[in-house]
Amino acid sequence: MHPTRPFTRRTVLAMALASLTSGALPALAQTKPAGHDKALRVILPLSAGSGADGAIRAISTPISKALGQTLVIENLPGAGGITGTAQIVRASKDGDTIGIVSNNHVVNPSLYKNIPFDSIKDIAPITIIGTTPFVLVANPKVPARTVQELIAHAKAHPGTLNYGSSGNGTILHLGAAMFVEQAQIDVPHIPYKGTGQLMNDLLSGQVQLGVVAVAPAMAHIKAGNLRAIGITSAKRSASLPDVPTIAEQGLPQYELDGWIAAIAPAGVPKTEIDRLYQGFVQGIASPEAREALIAQGYEIQLTPPDVATRFMASEKLRMQAAVKAAQVKMD
Template identity: 45%
Template sequence: MTLRNITRRQLMRHAAASGVLVTMGPQAISQTDRPVRLVLPVAAGSGVDALTRAIGPALSKSLGHPIVVENLPGAGGIIGTLALTKSTPDGRTLSIVSNNHVVFPSVLKSVPFDPLGDITPISIIGTAPMVLVVNSKLPAIDSKQLIALMQAKPGLINYASGGNGTLPHLAAAMFVDEAGVKASHIPYKGVSPMVTDLIGGQVDFGILSLGAIHAQLKSGALRAIGVASAERSAAAPQIPTFKEQGLANFVIDAWFAVIGPKGIPPAEVAHIHSALTETFRSADVIASMAKQGITVALSTPDQAKAYFRSELAKYATLVKKAGVEPQ
């Protein structure tokens, strides 16, 4: 199956496999009462999923409609995003995406949608720190020791990702390139199985947003080597940056954005943006974002569109520098 030949039936099958119900046909309820679908192109347990679940109740209240969150993982995020782009542009189907959305064109040979032309950008939400973690059995407590291990065993130390072409894949490839060492990539079908095998010691290290592995760090199931932000995170101030550890050029943050399918009427875009603004003023949401280390900075729709365009160019350069071959 090629990405360009994904059918409605296949989308439904992926949805069923992820434990969610996707209604593609006529609705039994009125258009007025129809809920807002938040289609996530990721599995449960990711940073995007954690953020979405945290803001769901407040966003539902702000929009004035119930919200149904649908995880549609697969093909590194392509399945869910493709489902979004094929939905009706009435403001009732939205998605929260991350850097993956603009990384796809640089790391995949074929993408079945235009990451700019087939969406309606609504707002960049903000950024979150990326943390390099190792399993508790690996004898490394900082980047110097981890790099020494990779130098001693070229290609034998491996790193996990949530799938080929995802941000964890690119971030780890960038770290390996910056360190001047070799390591093997082990792609998983989502963040949850990736984290499970990291904890179990089946893989050596990986890079994830702080929100996705905060509990595992707190319990000691995973060990943090460093944060890839320019500065330490207020949510985990004990984790040093890679700049502090001698890798000044290894800086990458996760970001999150709300998008819809192409063609949402401007008035509806304005309504959704206003609801987002109200949502992120909620005390509960503010507290949750702080716990996940997310710095909230909502953009306008026009700013979001410009940001997507600039990030497309940025990651094309980073992918080339890190030597990641399109797959």
């Protein structure tokens, strides 16, 4: 078990599966529940077209059917997700407004001095919907196919490599910075405004390295336009089974997954949190929803609310240590 991570994703998955197989979840009616005649507002503190945005839109219909409420998805990006999350925590406590957050929700407290909410105390986690691995990729012009070859090349040819990210303080920035720090190599960071620009310059060779989500990188890796060096998660990706993890290639402390979670404002009654959780479980149980999430590169988790709460608190502490070690700072 990782010394700075007492509550691992494997523990999360085991507890979630125990809950889902216990038969404890009551069936939900396919009609609007009493007191919930209006739509369910779903705030995404992320831009349209992001991975989390695509995943939630892909599963919104089956979740809507399970809850008996129309889902109205609202993108409120800005300030690394802080702008939209502030709206989530200030929303009404009636269970008719929720939010979808990702890793940056627990990374931001280590990056920004003045966040207008507490990332743990001011939310009521509903469930960790799913996790997805990232992959360290290199432009094919880089003469390295493994982590150790990449480290050796970087040390032998200082100043010849850099890495790009989707922006300062993003999870892709942190993922690459963690690798550089643990590999003890000197590779500068080039921030971009979004994943699209990053991918374009990785493909053209303007930047040589980057940590990116597996799903959008798959086609480029298979075509030989990008080279997969290592998977960031604790286990190999089902989509790239022949690519070893970074940890098994000599950096045993390296571990990073992407994840998305459903949250509500703190103060929403437990009965409402449970109703919403059950809606996600039943909605994502449909083949349509499961296939959509898997196509987006997610491993479905659906942790119960109490497990999600402990997971996010643990992740906040782990990311705090990772940010400090990698010396990631906002300009």
